[in-house]
Amino acid sequence: MSFGQVFQEIDQQEWVGIPEGWLQGRTIFGGLTTAMMLHKATQMIHDPQKRLLSTSVVFVGPVQEKPVKVTVEILRQGKSVTNIEARIWQDDAVQGILLASFGSDRESVVNMDQTRTAPQYDSPESLVKLPYHPLMPQCYQNYDLIWAEGKYPCTAAEKPDFGGWFRYAESRFEAGPLSMPEFIAMLDIWPAGIFPILKKPAPGSSISWYVTLLEPIQADRRDWFKYKVFTDHSAHGYSTEYAHIWDHNDRLVAICRQTVAIFA
Numbered sequence: 001m002s003f004g005q006v007f008q009e010i011d012q013q014e015w016v017g018i019p020e021g022w023l024q025g026r027t028i029f030g031g032l033t034t035a036m037m038l039h040k041a042t043q044m045i046h047d048p049q050k051r052l053l054s055t056s057v058v059f060v061g062p063v064q065e066k067p068v069k070v071t072v073e074i075l076r077q078g079k080s081v082t083n084i085e086a087r088i089w090q091d092d093a094v095q096g097i098l099l100a101s102f103g104s105d106r107e108s109v110v111n112m113d114q115t116r117t118a119p120q121y122d123s124p125e126s127l128v129k130l131p132y133h134p135l136m137p138q139c140y141q142n143y144d145l146i147w148a149e150g151k152y153p154c155t156a157a158e159k160p161d162f163g164g165w166f167r168y169a170e171s172r173f174e175a176g177p178l179s180m181p182e183f184i185a186m187l188d189i190w191p192a193g194i195f196p197i198l199k200k201p202a203p204g205s206s207i208s209w210y211v212t213l214l215e216p217i218q219a220d221r222r223d224w225f226k227y228k229v230f231t232d233h234s235a236h237g238y239s240t241e242y243a244h245i246w247d248h249n250d251r252l253v254a255i256c257r258q259t260v261a262i263f264a
Contacts, residue, residue: 010070018067154196161229192229208258
């Protein structure tokens with residue numbers, strides 16, 4: 001299984017069906033709707049030298065398991081950078097907005113690296129995958145997640161945050177090159193970093209999400225990535241966090257920042 005059929009429908013028709021198995025509470029998994037908007041935006045880029053530099057998403061409202069429409073607009077197309085806005089529509093209302101910046105590499109006298117090094121986790125084969133339970137959101141069945149540090153959500157932990165391994169589920173996705181929209185989608189599967197300190201399950205909802213891409217993604221759907229989240233602040237029903245993602249070669253490839261509503 002891949003996103004190929006969904007992306008093909010986006011390219012060929014105005015209204016696109018939502019595949020089964022992607023519910024996350026009362027809405028469709030935000031990673032899927034983000035991937036749909038990003039794919040539409042990517043189709044507007046005709047310069048092979050321009051790659052995705054960053055994207056930000058506002059989740060305006062819940063997307064139901066029924067057809068949606070994706071629209072795009074080029075905000076500005078410069079020599080080095082192109083900025084595009086994409087929107088996902090349902091029931092005559094905007095349910096999500098994505099801004100994406102695509103750029104080509106430029107010569108620069110600045111070359112500095114102060115990024116975090118990859119955590120040293122035991123191999124995925126030596127650890128236990130998070131088992132899927134029917135009471136979990138459907139979207140979790142599409143990914144393999146392994147906790148390598150920190151506690152699971154809603155376990156009354158003393159501290160927030162965690163880290164581990166993740167990839168597309170072998171049982172549901174075929175091997176093959178990982179596209180950029182697929183990569184961005186999988187980043188959204190981890191729960192909020194604040195959740196381990198909760199004593200019992202509670203809903204949470206992403207409000208806004210920002211992803212910076214540091215390197216081109218060259219990976220297969222079978223490849224494992226490392227993830228580590230850091231909670232900056234949580235109060236008044238909202239939590240702010242950032243996360244780092246490393247590829248199977250321990251290259252830091254993406255940094256995410258997110259604001260989450262916590263209903264607890």
